[in-house]
Amino acid sequence: MNKRILAIIITLGGLIWGGIPALAQQSVVVGELELSGAFTRATPPNAKTGGGFVTITNNGEMDDQLVSVSSPAAAVVELHTMKMENEVMVMRSSPDGFAVPAGEVTELSPGGKHIMFMQITEPFRMGNLVPVTLVFERAGSVDLMLPVAPIGAKSYVPE
């Protein structure tokens, strides 16, 4: 690949997840699943990690499973859980992903299940969009753009 093509691709990549202001987040439907309220949060200058959140409604009659997640915005992306154990908040990776039971709403939210971005390639800035691809066992894969909310936001509805 010559340098000019590479430069263009890098520029486009920067535009995709660096420069486009957040659009009003609409829900995304994939098969029987509806994904809504997706967001991530701005990261402090030297932070290397970030969290991603989304509400998954399974309108079907079959259980599904969120099996994996990926993103060009971080070297490593995992599915994590967080819960109180002996009065301490403990975070663990969830290598099998998360169950998305039929007829139920599965929430990835601050303080609970989440997408974990590690070794992020550049800080997440408010107003930008961070792309992720979620892979479900039944519904297949779905691309989402996560609008970047302020640091510490518990939920986010972009303007």
Ligand SMILES: [Cu+2]
């Ligand atoms: Cu985590």
